[in-house]
Amino acid sequence: MIDITGFGAADIVDYQAITHADMKAVNSAGNPNNVRPRNGTGASVAGSRLSLALPPYSYQMIRLKL
Numbered sequence: 001m002i003d004i005t006g007f008g009a010a011d012i013v014d015y016q017a018i019t020h021a022d023m024k025a026v027n028s029a030g031n032p033n034n035v036r037p038r039n040g041t042g043a044s045v046a047g048s049r050l051s052l053a054l055p056p057y058s059y060q061m062i063r064l065k066l
Helices: none
Strands: 011-019 044-046 049-051 058-065
Touching: 011 044
Parallel strands: none
Antiparallel strands: 011 058, 044 049
């Protein structure tokens, strides 16, 4: 949970996540999209709280409209 008090009403406009089950996974000429941003799921805003569950070994980007 992330407290966003003071920012006013917020809505999620974009949520991208980069994660892979294999920590040594890479992109290659034969598989250029093996590790790439994908639409994230499970994030929500309720009042002044942004909640989400983070997958292990991941990078998250969430854009909010304030």
